[in-house]
Amino acid sequence: MLLxxxxxxxxFIFSFIFSQSIYNAYGLGLSRTSxxxxxxxxxxxxxxxxxxxxxxxxxxxxxxxxxxxxxSGSYTNQxxxxxxxxxxxxxxxxxxxxxxxPIRERYAxxxxxxxxxxxxxFFTTDTLAFNFEGTDILTSKEFRSGGGIMEASxxxxxxxxxxxxxxxxxxxxxxxxxxxxxxIINNIYYRMFNLRTYTGSTFDFDFAGLLFKDSSLSIxxxxxxxxxxxxxxxxxxxxxxxxxxxxxxxxxSDDYPGDxxxxxxxISNIYSPNSFSFGVNLAFKNxxxxxxxxxxxxxxxxxxxYASIFNDKIGSKYHFxxxxxxxxxxxxxAWQDQITFRLGAYRDNYSLINSRKSxxxxxxxxxxxFKFAASGNQIDFSxxxxxxxxxDGQKELFKEITIGVSLGDMxxxxxxxxx
Amino acid sequence: xxxxxxTFFIINLIAILxxxxxxxAAIPIDTSKTPLSIDTISFxxxxxxxxxxxxxxxxxxxxxxxxxxxxxxxYNLIRFSxxxxxxxxxxxxxxxxxxxxxxxxxIMTFVLDSIDQNADFQLRYFPNSGDSVFNELSTNxxxxxYLNASSVISSSSLSIVNIDSVTSQVRLNxxxxxxxxxxxxxxxxxxxxxxxxxxxxxxxxxxxKFFSSNNLSSPPKLRIFYRSFLSDSVVLDTSFHTYYSSxxxxxxxxxxxxxxxTYNLSVGLAKGLRSLVLVDMEGWKLPEHSIxxxxxxxxxxxxxxxxxxxxxxxxxxxxxxxxxxxxxxxTDPYNIESNYLSSAPIIDNILKIDYRKILTDxxxxxxxxxxxxxxxxxxxxxxxTVQFHNLNSNVTYxxxxxxxxxx
Numbered sequence: 001m002l003l004x005x006x007x008x009x010x011x012f013i014f015s016f017i018f019s020q021s022i023y024n025a026y027g028l029g030l031s032r033t034s035x036x037x038x039x040x041x042x043x044x045x046x047x048x049x050x051x052x053x054x055x056x057x058x059x060x061x062x063x064x065x066x067x068x069x070x071x072s073g074s075y076t077n078q079x080x081x082x083x084x085x086x087x088x089x090x091x092x093x094x095x096x097x098x099x100x101x102p103i104r105e106r107y108a109x110x111x112x113x114x115x116x117x118x119x120x121x122f123f124t125t126d127t128l129a130f131n132f133e134g135t136d137i138l139t140s141k142e143f144r145s146g147g148g149i150m151e152a153s154x155x156x157x158x159x160x161x162x163x164x165x166x167x168x169x170x171x172x173x174x175x176x177x178x179x180x181x182x183x184i185i186n187n188i189y190y191r192m193f194n195l196r197t198y199t200g201s202t203f204d205f206d207f208a209g210l211l212f213k214d215s216s217l218s219i220x221x222x223x224x225x226x227x228x229x230x231x232x233x234x235x236x237x238x239x240x241x242x243x244x245x246x247x248x249x250x251x252x253s254d255d256y257p258g259d260x261x262x263x264x265x266x267i268s269n270i271y272s273p274n275s276f277s278f279g280v281n282l283a284f285k286n287x288x289x290x291x292x293x294x295x296x297x298x299x300x301x302x303x304x305x306y307a308s309i310f311n312d313k314i315g316s317k318y319h320f321x322x323x324x325x326x327x328x329x330x331x332x333x334a335w336q337d338q339i340t341f342r343l344g345a346y347r348d349n350y351s352l353i354n355s356r357k358s359x360x361x362x363x364x365x366x367x368x369x370f371k372f373a374a375s376g377n378q379i380d381f382s383x384x385x386x387x388x389x390x391x392d393g394q395k396e397l398f399k400e401i402t403i404g405v406s407l408g409d410m411x412x413x414x415x416x417x418x419x
Numbered sequence: 420x421x422x423x424x425x426t427f428f429i430i431n432l433i434a435i436l437x438x439x440x441x442x443x444a445a446i447p448i449d450t451s452k453t454p455l456s457i458d459t460i461s462f463x464x465x466x467x468x469x470x471x472x473x474x475x476x477x478x479x480x481x482x483x484x485x486x487x488x489x490x491x492x493x494y495n496l497i498r499f500s501x502x503x504x505x506x507x508x509x510x511x512x513x514x515x516x517x518x519x520x521x522x523x524x525x526i527m528t529f530v531l532d533s534i535d536q537n538a539d540f541q542l543r544y545f546p547n548s549g550d551s552v553f554n555e556l557s558t559n560x561x562x563x564x565y566l567n568a569s570s571v572i573s574s575s576s577l578s579i580v581n582i583d584s585v586t587s588q589v590r591l592n593x594x595x596x597x598x599x600x601x602x603x604x605x606x607x608x609x610x611x612x613x614x615x616x617x618x619x620x621x622x623x624x625x626x627x628k629f630f631s632s633n634n635l636s637s638p639p640k641l642r643i644f645y646r647s648f649l650s651d652s653v654v655l656d657t658s659f660h661t662y663y664s665s666x667x668x669x670x671x672x673x674x675x676x677x678x679x680x681t682y683n684l685s686v687g688l689a690k691g692l693r694s695l696v697l698v699d700m701e702g703w704k705l706p707e708h709s710i711x712x713x714x715x716x717x718x719x720x721x722x723x724x725x726x727x728x729x730x731x732x733x734x735x736x737x738x739x740x741x742x743x744x745x746x747x748x749x750t751d752p753y754n755i756e757s758n759y760l761s762s763a764p765i766i767d768n769i770l771k772i773d774y775r776k777i778l779t780d781x782x783x784x785x786x787x788x789x790x791x792x793x794x795x796x797x798x799x800x801x802x803x804t805v806q807f808h809n810l811n812s813n814v815t816y817x818x819x820x821x822x823x824x825x826x
Contacts (some may be wrong), residue, residue: 015621087444125450132459133820139457141450183455183824190824192455192708241710241824257710309453347734 029117029148031297031360033319033348035059035096037074037404038040041367041382042323043344047206047268047279048291050342051369051406053327059156059222060167061206063100063108068376068408073405074099083396091120095402100155103413108157108167116149119177123309134406138186143309147177149198149271151230155205167206173232173233173271182244189244200232202273216285224277231301232271235369238263272301275318283393289328293346295319304353315353323365330371340369342382357391363398376408426631430554433761435632435748455826457712460704462819464716465695466742466790466810469685472751473562478797481530482635483669484619484627486824490689491803492673493560493617496633497525498667500642501613503660510603510611513645519644520581520600521657525615528637529577530588535742537577538627539620542593543568545612546602552614561749569614570695572599577627580608588637591617591629602641611619614643632664639664645805678805681745686731686795686816687804694807695740695753698819699789705782709825711775718770718807719815729803730796731770732762735777736789762796770807 030197034040046058054065064223074095080089093115100110127140148174155169155246167170176197183190205225242254250416266273279293297317304313322346343366350359363386371378384400436751474490483492502509513520523545525542533592545552548567573593595614603611619627641662672692683696694775696716715732720726734755761775763770772793780786795801808815 082446085447087446089444089446122445123448123453124445125448125453127452133461133818134823135820136455141453141455142445143448143453181455183457185457185822185824188712190710190712192826238708240708241826243712250481257779311454319430 002257002350004027006145029119030314030350031117031145031317032115033295033346035074035114036072036098037095037341037380037382037402038340038369038378039074040074040384040400040402041342041344041369041380042075042325043321043346043363043365043384044291044323045295045319045321046338047221047224047277047281047293048281049220049283049289050324050325051100051380052374052376053283053287053289054220056222057098057208059208059224060108060157060204061165061208061222061298063110063155063167064102064106064159064165066100066102066108069101069411070098070162070376070408072096072100073120074380074402076400076402079399082330083395083397085394089122091150096404102190102337106159108155110153110155112153114151114153115175116151116173119145119148119179121145127159128324139185140167142182142184142189143175143179144182145179147196148175149173149177150175150338153204155204155206160209162398163211164207164209167204167208169204169206170229171202171204171344172199173201175186179309189247190241191244192241193239193251195237195239196267197234198232198239198271199230200236200271201229203227203229218283220281220283221276222279222281224275226273226275226277226297228272228274228300231269233266233268234270236265236267267303269301269303271299273297273299287329289327290322291325292322293319294321299353312352312354312357314350318349318353327370328369338371340367340371340380342367342369356365359390359393361388361390363385367402373408375410376406376410378404378406379406380406426588436664455824458823458825460703460821460823462698462700462821464696464817464819465699466568466740467684467694467817468740468742469681469683469694469713469747470681471676471746471747472691472693473559473749474674474689474691474801475556475559475794476671477558477634477668478664479629479669479688479801482527482617482631482639482667483631483670484617484629487802489675491622492514492563492620492626493670494559494616495629495667495669496614497639497664498552498555498612498614498615499639500663500665501610501662501664505637505642505660506533508660511606513600513604513643514606518645519648520597520604522641522644523595523600523603524594524642525591525593525617526575526640526642526645527591527617527696529591529697530628530630530640530778532579532587532589534577534579534589536625538624539574540591540593541571541618541620542573542575542595543571543616543618544599544602545569545616548612548614549608550610550612552612553666553668555666557750558668558670560670560672563697565616572619608675616757620665635724639667641652650665661809674764679721680804682809682811683806684718684809685806686792686793687806688795688797688801690804692804693751693792693794695736695742695790695792696817697740697742698788700778700788700819703782704784705779705823706825709781709782709823712822712824713773714775714778714819714821715771715773716817716819718772718793718814718817720765720768720770721806721808723768726765726803726805728764729799729805730762730764730802731793731799731805732760732796733772733774733791733793734761735757735759735774735786736792737787740790740813755792756786759800763782765805774819775821778819 037052077092078097079090096114102108123143125141153171157167209222274299276293281291328338328340346360365383365384369380382402388396500669632638685692736753
């Protein structure tokens with residue numbers, strides 16, 4: 001009981017903390033490539049097996065390959081640095097929470113909750129000084145934002161034939177984001193606050209197929225088609241400016257004006273992602289896997305009423321990546337042989353809608369997984385390092401450490417018949 | 420194994436919590452690429468004028484007698500609360516057969532605790548004036564009829580009263596007999612006026628200054644001494660009920676107005692001087708989702724004498740003003756938007772009044788700009804007249820400077 005309470009408290013506290021990035025301020029922010037720590041370690045988009053031979057926790061079609069039912073959670077610590085400004089930011093967050101049940105090695109179903117994007121940012125401008133008819137004025141601006149879209153998913157996997165499987169995932173998108181824009185005049189803050197709520201839904205169709213297999217090599221392909229069912233819409237609550245006379249960060253009776261007017265606007269079709277992903281995995285007899293992935297995502301939303309101080313947003317994304325994974329053997333005698341090793345490199349190319357600028361993200365990743373106990377419990381560590389650079393913009397370096405814990409248990413699995 | 424794992428898991432989570440410090444540094448960006456802007460605008464003052472209304476000293480902390488500088492105080496009017504300090508005893512309660520009111524005393528407290536010079540004061544009241552005699556905020560020499568008062572009912576001069584072994588007060592004590600009490604307790608007039616007129620016997624005496632009802636420590640008091648009977652034969656000791664002044668005002672004779680008062684922008688309570696200012700904001704619109712940071716109308720005082728604690732209040736007026744000449748009015752013809760009160764102290768000979776609240780409504784088109792009225796605040800020295808430069812000044816003419824933040 002104590003453990004359960006602790007986990008709940010822990011997840012609650014850190015579910016809403018995100019690290020800042022310049023690129024979180026472009027529209028809805030960057031869409032994450034990977035969520036589970038095992039996927040992170042391989043630098044993958046989650047198609048190819050990375051958790052267990054034949055299984056990716058981010059690919060529904062592969063879930064029947066799990067030997068146990070899993071409750072899995074991933075937790076990330078991110079650090080961002082702006083090289084030119086010597087700015088460092090760091091924060092931690094919950095990355096994914098998942099419950100997957102394989103059924104008789106042919107079917108599987110699962111529930112997943114994860115933060116789809118991240119609006120967290122904090123910008124400030126230089127202080128400008130000017131004289132207005134004898135009065136000296138010092139002014140600067142601050143922009144803060146946080147929150148984003150969460151995704152709750154229900155996934156179902158079933159076989160097409162003995163070598164191919166299909167997964168269907170229904171995703172409900174929800175959540176809210178906040179942003180505050182401030183002008184500071186002679187140390188007095190004039191704040192404007194916006195609150196946006198989100199709701200929408202998408203479908204993912206995952207595919208996993210074994211193309212070739214002999215004693216030394218097997219070749220499998222994986223694919224995902226992501227479609228928007230109901231584009232993200234919601235409400236925009238736009239609070240008018242107020243003078244934060246006591247700098248309390250919230251509107252209170254000391255502030256001007258005496259009442260705060262809020263305009264409520266319904267916003268529709270602000271995020272409508274459609275994607276196609278494809279991956280190939282070569283599995284050798286010594287448990288070594290070599291993979292390559294490609295992903296193409298396009299946001300076909302038509303409404304640009306989003307929280308962005310840059311008046312721009314991510315319109316499309318291309319991902320290229322590859323790497324190798326060596327799965328550990330739970331039955332091996334030496335503990336070193338029980339460790340799963342992951343290594344990957346990738347390149348994400350984002351395009352901005354209005355400015356048509358490109359944002360390039362290059363990253364490398366490394367990860368380890370360690371199985372323990374007879375029920376297939378697994379703890380995964382991953383480290384990702386990379387850079388983001390926008391045309392005519394600042395270079396951002398990022399580091400990310402993810403820890404995932406997956407606890408296994410036997411549900412709906414074939415059991416040995418009693419003698 | 421599970422117990423071991425549970426321990427391992429908890430330790431792991433605590434370790435992550437411990438090492439996952441949150442570091443939030445602001446990322447610097449170029450201000451030109453960001454939304455929100457600060458705009459400034461100056462509006463010219465196009466019309467200014469002063470005018471005079473009767474003296475306005477009803478909210479002052481003191482009551483005056485005699486002569487003070489250029490002001491002649493004719494008399495003082497005092498009204499007492501109809502219920503005593505314990506909130507239990509009204510004047511009509513003395514009609515009870517078990518209570519016998521013996522005498523009544525009106526007490527006024529002098530501001531000094533010693534007597535340099537004494538004078539005779541006399542007291543009148545208003546037995547035939549129904550429920551109301553005056554209003555401290557509007558009664559003045561033009562609208563009060565001295566002849567409504569009775570003949571003199573009591574006289575007094577300053578005397579020292581020892582409050583305790585170390586404290587003494589200088590007071591006026593006007594004693595009254597049961598004749599006056601009977602008028603106060605008469606039930607034929609609902610809510611009798613309970614008012615008195617206090618005056619100097621010799622009108623040419625110099626200044627005498629007493630605490631008014633606006634002074635919480637020593638306001639004028641009315642004491643009614645009485646005996647109460649437990650039965651027809653058992654009498655309790657004599658005691659008294661105290662009634663405090665609810666309104667009072669010093670009536671000032673028509674004050675002298677000089678050319679410096681009429682030529683400049685002048686304000687002063689005792690002289691009844693107020694001024695009007697019209698700012699040209701024609702055609703200006705405050706952008707949507709904007710906030711006015713400041714809208715300061717700056718007035719420059721003419722005399723460089725030091726003023727301490729002198730503040731000026733200002734309101735937008737809601738009718739057309741006459742800027743053609745200095746006028747004298749019996750009542751102020753310019754109605755104000757009291758919700759938009761703005762006041763400021765004079766600091767270093769500059770008065771800076773912030774009009775941002777009304778300016779916001781002007782900018783949004785929800786109010787019409789007829790101009791601003793300025794007048795001395797009620798807590799300022801009522802006998803000090805302050806002059807500001809008007810449009811005739813070459814350099815220090817008033818101007819409205821606005822800073823606002825827009826989306």
